[in-house]
Amino acid sequence: MEQRVFSTIGKVTRRKEGIARVTGKEVFSSDVTLPGMLFARVLRSPYPHAKVLSVDTEEAEKMGAICVTPDEVPQIRYNERQVSIPSKTYRDRTVLPEVVRHVGEGVVGVAARTEALAEEAVRRVKVEWERLPAVFDPFEAMKEGAPAVHEDVMLGDVRLPIKNNIACVREVSEGDIEEGFSIADFIVEEEFRTGRAYHTQLETKAVVCRPEPDGGITVWPTAQSIHNTRQLLGRIFDIPLSKVNVVRVPIGGAFGSSIQMNTAVAVCAALALKAKRPVKLCLTREEDMYDHCKYPSIIRLKYGIKKDGTITAGEMQTVVDIGAHNIQAYPLLGCMAGWFVSLYRMPHMHFHGTAVYTNKAPACAMQGYGNPQVSFAVESMMDILAEKVGMDPVDLRLKNYVGLGETFWGQGPTVRSIIRSCGVEEMLSKGKEKIGWDKRGKPEEKRGRYRRGIGVGRSFHTSGTGAPMPGEVIDYSTAMVKVNEDGSVDYLTALMCHGGGTLEAGAKIVAEVMGVPLDKVGISPSDTRSTGYDVCTHATRGVYCGGAAIKKAAESAKKILLEFASRLLEVNPDALQIRPDEELGQGVIFLEGAKDKAITVGEVAKTAQLKGWGTAIAVESHRQVNCPPCFVTNFIEVEVDTETGNVRPTRAVAAVDAGTVINPDLAAGQLEGGLCRGIGLALLEDTDYDRDTGELTCGASLVDYKTYTAVDMPFVDDLEAFFANTYEPSGPFGAKGVGEAANNCTAGTVANAVYNAIGIRFKEAPITPEKVLKALKENGAAKRRAERND
Amino acid sequence: MINTRILTQEFDYFAPESIKQVVELLERHGEGARVIAGGTDLINQMKEEKMSPSCLVNIMNVKGLRYIKEDEGLRIGAATKLRDVRAYCFKSRYVALYEAISSLGKPQVWNMGTIGGNLCNASPAADTAPPLLVFKARVKLVGKDGERELLLEDFFTGVNSTVLQPTELMVEIHLDPPGDGAGNAFLKVARVGADISKVSCAVFLKRQGRTCTECRVALGAVAPVPMRVKVVEEMIEGREIEESLVAKASEIVSEEVKPIDDIRSSAEYRRQVAAVTFRDVFWKAWDRAIGGKN
Amino acid sequence: MNKRKVTFTVNGERHELVVEPNELLLNVLREKLGLTGTKYACGKGQCGACTVLVNGESFLSCLTLAVAVDGAEIRTIEGVAEPDGTLDPIQEAFLDSSAIQCGFCTPGMVLMGRELLNRNPRATEEEIREQIKGNLCRCTGYFSIVRAIKSCCEK
């Protein structure tokens, strides 16, 4: 039955982690300090591609430093991210490699008493390199005779030779694509590109490792999944998992950057095991920028459409420049196909994706996992198609979007489910009104130096990666809930909060189920030793998947609790309910209509303890068999300065269909943050590499890798976030996710707004002032030519 | 790879209290010695290992280096913090300097950084330089051989290089009094808030009715040093101001600048936008000059 | 290097320390005084995560030599609340406006808010944005942070 009236869910409350964070008491991994701890530094490759011929650590060791070199660490090839089943996992890296494949790849770890000493020591390590030719462009890389980034990799346990630097390929077809184009009235084909943005999570990655006397190790890493980190460390260093304890530490922003076990973790663990002392390694911003980035995209997109606006066929070809390591390109390509298929109905479709190695920092998931890239192309294209058939862009979307009752690919072709909640129409129609869509005007009617335009864009993200069938992707969570003797409740999971409020949502779910006030629910510190498996907080799965496991555990604990209460109240447990009593600061168990049949949760728990009945405690693992789409819609107004090419976002409406919204203010915060990052992807962010040195042209620092600041955003009253009124039958209390969805459609929306302002279609993000000004100039010249010819 | 978490260089440190002591310390420690004021440029450069002084002489405790006073124009001590200069120039006759500092970095940088540091660092994009150039600023330097004063225009010699001798320090910046009927303004174009300029421009002018009797134009980030554009000034001075004249002048600005391609922008873009920025700033200054008020 | 003795107060407490000239205030606070609320996130003055108040003015501790703040009064995020734990109104506002996501920018943001309110309790939204323009937040898009500070300003 749908529960839609809640005591705790949906209420705006102060988040539990808040106090520690406003007072500076929160302990992030870089803040962890242990007695006797050493500090580590890593010697990194100055070259984009080179062989390590020899390493001489003598001078460093003379200073008392501990060093680990490639031949001292296990040469097991691993993939830092374990979410696919082993036979679909590409493994191409080692803790410290003998061949470096991008500038900044670590080769020697050094630990000393202070960071300054470690720095001095690392500078005394001598490495003899043999430079190898490098390749930076994915198309160059695919040519015969291009330098090989990898000779071979492991796919599962099989050695896989790599040809022409192609890391993996994925092709998906449905229907008959030729047929689909042949019945179209128009065929439109365009190429779109998005940049290699950098996550810029505010905390650079850090880790502390403590070797334990029993041969084990305890780790405090920057990580989105403690169990992933544990499994990998256990395997690489051959330690039983029972002796590898990875502690959950708050993370200073993630956005996908720590979805894998960070390279720093393995190096630090190797140092700690050798030094037999705790070791801390904190990356500099420069190192962090060479560690990962967003998957860039080059997408050729072709649609067939009828005059009435019905899409008949769609074809997408993409080349993804993954950099030096294949972290998760195979599932990425599948997902890109899935995003493409699940945005707009296409009876006939074809997808072809190629992931290519180059000698650059490896790309990994970054908010949306290919979705902002696909949505940039598709949403731009929807506006192009709308113009072609003479329809309003919103109407074209309404006509073709994949919605209620239709099949949706949550994580590529192998993860399919049916959509059971959908707020697309509501968001489009309300959004239109809020932004003033009908008054936006046509580009050719706009005059003057500053021109405003409004764009629309929509997208979605999957809530988790669950599906009816096991598939290739691992997805489940585990939670423990227990009732304390004073009526408060602890809950424990390995779930991670990246800041968006995942753990807060978990607490609200527990409070709701248990009928206790929210402030009596505690979020227990968590580590791999005390928790059951949780795949990762990724794929917008925290609330929908993790929350569902928490709900299940709470329900089980509640059942035990009510059974205890039934003994005291002499009432059948099924007839009992619990409600929060703010005055008592407790949950009260009661029988409806019977005043004398009531007792506090605390009294029940205490009595159960005294009488030796036990603790109301439950552990549950849970896999969702769906991964419903959380839909998003943006309407954004921009102002283009036609003389400087500067594009400024002036107003925005951002909406999400997250089902039941558990933390309204935090969900709105997700939309706001996603908007800002999405605008960055649209207008500002990218990285490039010097072809000679292989170095980042931005100098790997925030001086020249820019993200937006407060003054670049619209004023607070010019932004409106709202939620669609939906209920997801398969979600905990009707909830779906928000997370990644929040930024998926933004870049496309901005491109559409720019078009509406100046009538120029930009297909390559970021749309920098330099590009805008150039295009305006060319456009002006073309117009003048046309006028002359008239 | 550099380590921005710490300072790896080792150096001696002194915090003298008089200009004389500063000069003595600089002389004693020779080439490796370096003045440090707010350190917002210098510490960054040391972290980047572009600079490794063996001795730092902090001038923030030196008496008589931090002041702002009106005395035949405006006199500013070289170690005066940007925040103080900004506050003084707000709604003053030197509003361009207020605008420049407001756009320079961010509040923390105004609290730490000094006006002398901005000039002595000699970045082509130093934001206080264009307004100071159009105010015909002179800078006073003190060294072991005594004191000298020169026009700011003659101070910069290239990217991060100036006429300063190793044993010299800047002590004062002296701006011309603007006089009646004057207007001035500054604008900059950058990627985001709190960013280094792609292009910056300051204009100082005087008007009598529709005639511009005096005009000075300076731009930043478009040449190895912040530059005056004298041909444009000459073109405008003594003329009646019309849209077409300013448009023509802006084209000349475009031709005169010598920008480069870098990570922040392209030479082509800078050339075009220098013209636009000049035009915007010119009109702003022109409007402000009405009745001699700002 | 000539080690030096420096004396300063941090959050009202006097400290006498011997430091090398090349030690940064950021690291002295974090490592010598255990005040890890002040964060490193860029080391180049770009992000504002390392902001502390020096004699009431916001400074970037990653670019500040510890020797250069000899004699100063320093306030870090740990010293914004009253010693008895009573939160400052700006901290309350951050909690009430949900202006905290991952919380890594929060110490710097709170201190910038505090500095602004000290200087100008009637700050406008424009002034608030200018005040925090050098403090990066990757999570919030700044909206909730601006709202939080705004809610503390007198109309």
Ligand SMILES: Cc1cc2nc3c(=O)[nH]c(=O)nc-3n(C[C@H](O)[C@H](O)[C@H](O)COP(=O)(O)OP(=O)(O)OC[C@H]3O[C@@H](n4cnc5c(N)ncnc54)[C@H](O)[C@@H]3O)c2cc1C
């Ligand atoms: C985050 C950030 C943003 C910034 N944004 C901008 C910006 O937008 N625009 C801009 O122009 N700058 C910017 N800067 C650069 C810098 O803050 C300014 O140039 C500042 O004015 C430098 O002053 P300072 O006192 O800190 O100089 P310091 O770093 O102390 O010194 C700079 C140089 O000048 C020398 N020096 C200083 N004072 C004297 C003196 N009196 N006599 C002789 N030599 C001296 C030093 O030896 C050193 O070489 C930014 C810096 C940061 C960290």
Ligand code: FES
């Ligand atoms: S760490 Fe100091 S400003 Fe970023």
Ligand code: FES
């Ligand atoms: S809350 Fe994460 S950086 Fe601001």
